[in-house]
Amino acid sequence: MTNKRLHVDALVVGGGIAGMQTSLDLGDQGYQVALVEKTASIGGNMVQLSKVFPTLDCASCITTPKMSSVHHHDNIKLLTSSEVQKVTPHGDGFIAEVLLKPTYVNNDTCTGCQKCEEACPVDILDEYDYGFNARRAAYIPFPTAIPYTAVIDMDHCIFCGQCIKACPVPDCIDFNMQPEVIEIETSAIVISTGFKVTPYDAKEEYGAGKFRNVIDGLMMERLLAPTGPYGHVLRPSDGKLPDSIAYVQCAGSRDLTLGVPYCSRVCCMYAIKQAMLLAGALPMADITIYYMDIRTFGKQYEQFYQNAKAMGIEFVKAKVARITEVENQDLNVRVELIDENSQVVERHHDLVVLSVGMLPNYDPQAVFSIDIAEDKFVETPYYHNSPAATTRPGIFAAGTAAGPMDIVDTIVTAGSAAADVAAYIQSHNGHKAETAVETQTTVAERSVDHD
């Protein structure tokens, strides 16, 4: 345990695109920021995407430079593998107690050479690729991870010592590394803890989790990504190039039986985007989107939809009742064709993608004492005047922590949160912290000094 205390103007919790953008906007204005991310790398969900609608820009080409800017910014202190455990009021601001979980690799000295990964004999499911490929027990989380340093997964380690032997940096791998707690004294807090997708196996009648060739939207993002698990879009059951791919819309949203009555706002657009990318990757494949209604609300989104139709993507207004597995692990999709007198037919596909929706990734009530709304996302009660404000003064929300939204809206809310934080600081103590770090009595070995 330690009494290290970091003094900052703003604590940003969650290092997806929302948290990164908020941190950069504040850091660029001269505010000192601590960004706390619970996983070993920043980037969030966006870094896993293939390309982004409506521009079809490569997702990691946008995300990676931002990740790098955050890491190298003089005014941003990045704490990965870390979580806020407790927040207490302190003067006009707060003191947050942050747990730094051990990665068993010294981030300051690891060069990311991957020698430990090459030497490790343990292959397990790679969660970054949704289990479609393997990773080692000593591993770098993904090819563009930041920090680009290794992590030792103690739960899957056989303790053969090969990683230590292969590491060219003395004492870089430290099996005795301990958790550490530091305190962050801050004027304001931004919650940007993001979203997770609705469980793809929530609707039993769709067979996901049981039938290998029923996957969800994020899994398809990985199959489409150049750094994806197979290097091509292949069926997970047998490596076949799919010939007929179906999308089932609203497979996790607008569904009272799942407790998700709201529209997740991105699923129509990501399904259309993926269909267009698939048409490019698999020119011979038929692609069908079964939908209730298409919601293309953003700038250039309707044109994007029209382009997809012009490319030959088949849009069928239908309700999908059931998916069954047939010969060769192909799939029969039972649909009610709404525009054809509600006729019920079975259509054959060899890969089905469920357009799952968005759920909040984190419940901040216990630690941050802020309210959540009926939909369980962070409550932002002054939406029209101060969209980032939560129910507790000094605590703000950005991105999908506050509700389903796309990247464009996420960036907008991140800017709004940064502006609100700056205004809040000016109206309270009105000064910026001069340095991000002040170390008090310390008993831990892990350094929190700037890189």
Next chain:
Amino acid sequence: MTISKEEAKAISELMIAKRKEHVETAKAAQQLVKENNAIRRKLKKALKSGPHTIPQLAEETGMETVDVLWHIAAMEKYGAVIEVGMDEDEEYYTYSLAKGVKK
């Protein structure tokens, strides 16, 4: 990296101590490595005779196609296998052992 005898001894003592701290997970991981190695040996043996598709490997090894695909993807990621072409029907990629991989 070359390490001295003393360093090797210290690492091995540390690993013995850590294994004692994590008995259950270490045992489970060890079992997994054994199973993976046995499967990889089977796949490498099959690939010795030339490029194969996933279903061909499954048939030759008696494994499920889904498991073959996972192992071949892993072997490709870590450099033991390469993709070399497609089958006649252009439905499946074919895979070979990478150069220099022990068969």
